[in-house]
Amino acid sequence: MQELVRVHVQEPVATLVLNRPEKRNALSSALVMALSEALAALAKEPSVRVVVLTGAGKVFSAGADLAELERLQQATVEENLADSEQLAGLLRQLAYYPKPVIAKLNGHAIAGGCGLAIACDFAIAAAGSKLGFTEVRLGFVPAIVGVFVLRRVGETVARDLLLRGRLIEAEEAVRLGLIHQVVPTEALAQTVDALAQELARETSPSALALTRRLLADLPGMGFDAALAYATRVNALARGTSDFRAGIRAFLAKQDPPWRTAAS
Missing domain, CATH: 3.90.226.10 (2-enoyl-CoA Hydratase; Chain A, domain 1)
Structure with a gap:
């Protein structure tokens, strides 16, 4: 078959x-x-x-x-x-x-x-x-x-x-x-x-997933609803492990974990 x-x-x-x-x-x-x-x-x-x-x-x-x-x-x-x-x-x-x-x-x-x-x-x-x-x-x-x-x-x-x-x-x-x-x-x-x-190498998996959803949802929203939704996503992203790891790596002048994993 x-x-x-x-x-x-x-x-x-x-x-x-x-x-x-x-x-x-x-x-x-x-x-x-x-x-x-x-x-x-x-x-x-x-x-x-x-x-x-x-x-x-x-x-x-x-x-x-x-x-x-x-x-x-x-x-x-x-x-x-x-x-x-x-x-x-x-x-x-x-x-x-x-x-x-x-x-x-x-x-x-x-x-x-x-x-x-x-x-x-x-x-x-x-x-x-x-x-x-x-x-x-x-x-x-x-x-x-x-x-x-x-x-x-x-x-x-x-x-x-x-x-x-x-x-x-x-x-x-x-x-x-x-x-x-x-x-x-x-x-x-x-x-x-x-x-x-x-x-795969340069972007965070969780950040990509959240950004893709944002791009799917925003076009159907009015301005105020879109801004409120984007604000919630912004706050949610700050609590992700990828964000914490990315900030630590940047300040320490090191590669973030997703870059290492893709190497």
Whole structure:
């Protein structure tokens, strides 16, 4: 039986590989479930500091499995809702994940596949990759991914991408703020690994987890609520063991424990 998500761990980095290359890594229900389970398992591994997400073959992900969606046309509203909630749950899991996640775009990232990429903290693409949200050209609605597009690029760019359904080159995706970087294909692995190693070595695990949650929660809050929430997080961070260790190390001109652990 095909392993839908391959897991490679080389501490402190774990790489998850979407493994349906013959289907352009389309996001079937089974693949979404396998990816969610793999992420949940790695979240419990303290030796894993950073997760990299990529695709097998020449495409990161072509989005929803259209053959599966066609079969779901005969399903009930409740069954379709359950299927939609599965993808939404995966993207929410990424938004609140306790470790940084880097999308390593080895090729095209389309529709739900592009949504998966921008739900990660960083997205770095190989030159020649195309990205976009083609749902409206198929009579579909980019509903779930739209939440993440709006948060990433704002309404003006989101309207251009979601209403036109056009594919864009990775270089334009960087200019629009949809992804972070585009590099030559031969430099992709080294670029992603350098970022992963920096995150693992230079940052505190607890500080990253709290900061990621802050970034997930703040956009939906009003100004006063956001400031009050941020104030509570600030106070909470001061009580963590990482903060105490980091302050001691800084004053003593020593490396903090997370840098030593990642060496």
